Amino acid sequence: MRLLPKIRPKMSIEAEVITPDIFAGKSLDEIANLPVWEGREKRRLSDFFDVEGENAPNPENVKIKIDGDASWVKYIGAKMTAGEIVVKGNVGMHTGDNMRGGRIIVEGCADSFTALSIRGGEVIIKGSAKDYLGAAPRGEWRGMRGGRIVVEGNVGREAGAWMIGGLIHIKGNVGQFVGVHMRKGTIVINGNAGARAGAQMMGGRIIILGKLEELLPGFIYKDTVDFVEIEGTRINGPFARFIGDLAEGGEGNLLLLSENNQHLLKTT
Numbered sequence: 001m002r003l004l005p006k007i008r009p010k011m012s013i014e015a016e017v018i019t020p021d022i023f024a025g026k027s028l029d030e031i032a033n034l035p036v037w038e039g040r041e042k043r044r045l046s047d048f049f050d051v052e053g054e055n056a057p058n059p060e061n062v063k064i065k066i067d068g069d070a071s072w073v074k075y076i077g078a079k080m081t082a083g084e085i086v087v088k089g090n091v092g093m094h095t096g097d098n099m100r101g102g103r104i105i106v107e108g109c110a111d112s113f114t115a116l117s118i119r120g121g122e123v124i125i126k127g128s129a130k131d132y133l134g135a136a137p138r139g140e141w142r143g144m145r146g147g148r149i150v151v152e153g154n155v156g157r158e159a160g161a162w163m164i165g166g167l168i169h170i171k172g173n174v175g176q177f178v179g180v181h182m183r184k185g186t187i188v189i190n191g192n193a194g195a196r197a198g199a200q201m202m203g204g205r206i207i208i209l210g211k212l213e214e215l216l217p218g219f220i221y222k223d224t225v226d227f228v229e230i231e232g233t234r235i236n237g238p239f240a241r242f243i244g245d246l247a248e249g250g251e252g253n254l255l256l257l258s259e260n261n262q263h264l265l266k267t268t
Contacts, residue, residue, distance in 0.1 A: 001031070003049040005068040012092050013038045013048060016075040020062035020083025020102060023055060031055070048073075059083045059102070071111065077104045080121070096123045097137075099147065112156065113137075118166065120147045128153030128172065136162035136181075144168070144185060157194070160187045163204060167231065179206045182252060188230055201245045201252035209235070209257045215264045219244030219254055228255055240265055 001023055016022075017034040026034075032046035045051065049066075056062045060082040069089035070076060076092070077085045081100040090108035096115040102122075109127035115134050129151050135158055136143035143162035150169045157175035160168050164183040169190075176194035179187050182201045189207065195214035198206050207228055219242040227236045240261065242254040258265060 001055055001062065001064045002052040003045075003064065003066045004052065005066070005070065006048055006050060008069075008072055009038055009048065011039055012072045012074050013043070014074045015045065016078045017045060018064065018066075018073070018076045018085070019078065019080040020059040020064060020085070021080055023064060024059040024062050024083075025057045026055060028052075028055070069108070071108075077102075080104075090127070096121075099123070109153070110151075115144065115147075115149050117143060117145065118147045118149065119145045122148045123150070125149075125151045125153070129155045129159075131156035131158055131175070132161060133159040134163060134166070134168050135160065141181070143181075154191070160185070163187070169230075173210065179204065179252075182206070186230065198245055198250075198252055198254050200248045200250070201254075202248060202250040203252050205253045205255065207235075207239070207255045209260070211260045212256055212264060215242070215254075216245060216247075218247035218250070220246060221265075224258065225255070 014037040032051045034045045062083040064085045066087045071090035074092045074094050076095045078097040080102050082102045084103045086105045091106050091110050093111045093113045096104050099118045099121045101120045104123045106125045110125045110129040112130040113132050115123045116137050134144040134149050145165045147166045152171050154172035155170045155174045158177045160179045162181045163185045165185045168187045171190045173191035174189050174193050176196050178197045180199045182204045184204045186205045190209050192210035193208050193212045222241045222243045224238045238258045239255040240258050
């Protein structure tokens with residue numbers, strides 16, 4: 001299935017219908033007439049996209065390609081359980097919210113609130129992502145529960161907030177409060193991390209290969225490990241391992257590549 005953007009509206013549209021689960025088994029006309037929201041106004045998907053291609057009867061066999069910028073489209077792939085969505089550009093807020101399975105590939109950048117409370121599947125962002133990646137929705141305490149998120153670029157603040165499972169791999173830098181309120185799961189940062197990493201963390205792992213700006217006082221040095229293992233891949237250290245956030249009685253692991261964090265190790 002191929003969606004070609006026609007016009008960019010003045011405000012973002014909400015398009016929870018763009019999922020393999022909803023597209024599966026429908027004709028092109030049925031897909032074109034699916035409802036989307038522009039503010040308070042109910043519109044049709046075909047008001048904003050041309051719909052082309054062949055469909056499949058089952059979600060796992062549906063592949064949706066959005067051929068252009070979709071930074072003005074919210075909720076792409078929300079609650080999807082199978083299949084694949086490929087976006088040849090940027091995506092708007094709430095892409096992949098409550099995703100259960102399947103794969104979303106974004107060849108551009110992602111707006112804030114991407115993959116909130118994801119439970120399974122895979123989200124790959126080849127550009128950067130803004131704030132609250134893989135976090136919990138406002139007012140909730142359960143964030144990412146499973147699945148895998150990979151960002152090739154940088155990520156904003158509070159990535160992995162309230163995380164209780166799964167893997168977030170950030171290949172660039174990350175902003176402040178990564179892993180805040182984290183319970184379980186793993187966050188890997190290839191680049192540098194802003195201050196307050198792991199604030200109020202109770203469990204899980206945060207692995208920082210670059211430089212951590214500042215270490216919270218609730219983390220104490222435990223030991224040094226020679227390597228860490230992520231999805232069966234060994235990354236050689238040594239890594240300084242800190243336990244915290246003790247201000248919350250936490251037992252999370254914060255692992256810092258020693259050679260890039262001597263400014264923090266001198267004070268331990």
